[in-house]
Amino acid sequence: MSDEFHMTVSIPTDDEGYILLQCEHCGTFFKVTPFDIEDGGVLHIFCPSCGLTSENYVTEDVIELAMRMIKNKVNDMIYDAFKDLERHNKRNSIIKFKAGKRPKHETEDPIRSGIEALEIANFSCCRRSAKIKPLLKMTGAYCPFCGVKNYEIE
Ligand SMILES: [Zn+2]
Ligand SMILES: [Zn+2]
Secondary structure (H helix, E strand, C coil): CCCCCCCCCCCCECCCCCEEEECCCCCCEEEECHHHHHCCCCCCCECCCCCCECCCCCCHHHHHHHHHHHHHHHHHHHHHHHHHHHHHCCCCCCCCCCCCCCCCCCCCCCHHHHHHCCEEEEECCCCEEEEECHHHHHHCEECCCCCCEECCCC
């Protein structure tokens, strides 16, 4: 029996299918869909706040958050497995399993709250959408897909 445990780690998408990116220049968080990133027509992703392109949008903060989310998930899985054992061992129990309390989740903050405040913005220049800070929608934001500044963003 193998006691190895495999898990595919991917950047978690939110409920609407956006993934989190962070600009390496100004630290702004924004979200785009994997569909738009992988689209051949999109060569670079521009930061909606400073308009620059980054080499790497998956920053340590993002990885750390992903790791915390995974850790919480793994803890839940272990707990559920023990709960199962507990249930199955009720009848003919020589060994008793007690799952105890459900593990406390590590806080997925601080960036999580910031992420949830992001709003969908439609960039008419490319007919694509991204999630950006509400403030950027008011002040104008660079289109993440072509780098053109949009002022009236819906
Ligand atoms: Zn930036
Ligand atoms: Zn555009």
